Amino acid sequence: MTSPINQLMNARVWVMLILLSMLWGGSFFFVGVIVTELPPLTIVTLRVGIAAITLWIIAFMIGLRPPRELRVWVAFLGMGLLNNIIPFTLIVWGQTQIASGLASILNAATPIFAVVVAGILLPDERMTPLKLAGVAVGFAGVSVMIGMPALEGNGSFIAQLAVLTAALSYSFAGVYGRRFKTLGINPIITAAGQVTASVVVLLPIALTVDGPLDVASISVDSWAAITGLAILSTAVAYVLYFKILALAGATNVLLVTLLVPVSAILLGSLFLNESLETIHFVGMLLIALGLSAIDGRLWQRLKRAK
Secondary structure (H helix, E strand, O other), X not given: OOOOOOOOOOHXXXXXXXXXXXXXXXXXXXXXXXXXXXXXXXXXXXXXXXXXXXXXXXXHHOOOOOOOOHHHHHHHHHHHHHHHHHHHHHHHHHOOOXXXXXXXXXXXXXXXXXXXXXXXXXXXXOOOHHHHHHHHHHHHHHHHHHOHHHHOOOOOHHHHHHHHHHHHHHHHHHHHOOHHHHOOOOHHHHHHHHHHHHHHHXXXXXXXXXXXXXXXXXXXXXXXXHHHHHHHHHHHHHHHHHHHHHHHOHHHHOOHHHHHHHHHHHHHHHHOOOOOOHHHHHHHHHHHHHXXXXXXXXXXXXXXXX
């Protein structure tokens, strides 16, 4: 069961969504530093592990306590599987065989799956032609902005399918996560619970596949990047994610995957002296147009004005 949400996002929700896209867009910077020293599963495990510790410290400091009901922890495990373990693993494996640009485009298909999955499973997030058109235009904007060269190469079909399956998993996670509002669980506890469940599953897998972590061999820069990835791009980001999910629903929160490439490119321009070209602005314009269609209010006003 889920409680009703308001699909029309107010200014506060839009600000949170943009901030979330910046936090997740910034994760590319952190991963870029870490990946030269650590294997993928170890990175993912450190990410969710440090995030879990951070979130529980925050929770206890503000007087929140872990839930005791078994059904809640089962729900955390389900969310951890759909939102962390399955997609993280599939994307990491997929990116060993396909370019990151192509992976980003495939991951940006998440809202397309979300519109369909939420439209089927959630009575208050039904599909509309305007929503579908908006997602299609936004997806085209991501493809244009990242550039067609990202589609070139001899990427494995199975690897591409893995990243698409990760996007599908994210869409089911958005729908599944709606239950936490009904259960009356604080977003901080929800975020902490799902990353904790993810650590329990990922830790033995990472130790088996990657072996024990050699802490002494990790550079200061990598530790700084791991900390940023875990605290900013995971702990803080997931609190925002579950807050937006409770307020605006699965379809709207997963629009962030369209905004993440925008944030990544803008951050690269600001901090890495990467140049912004005309094609980037065209892509951003298409994404903005798609988001406005999914939100719907502007188009409703234009329709009434006729």
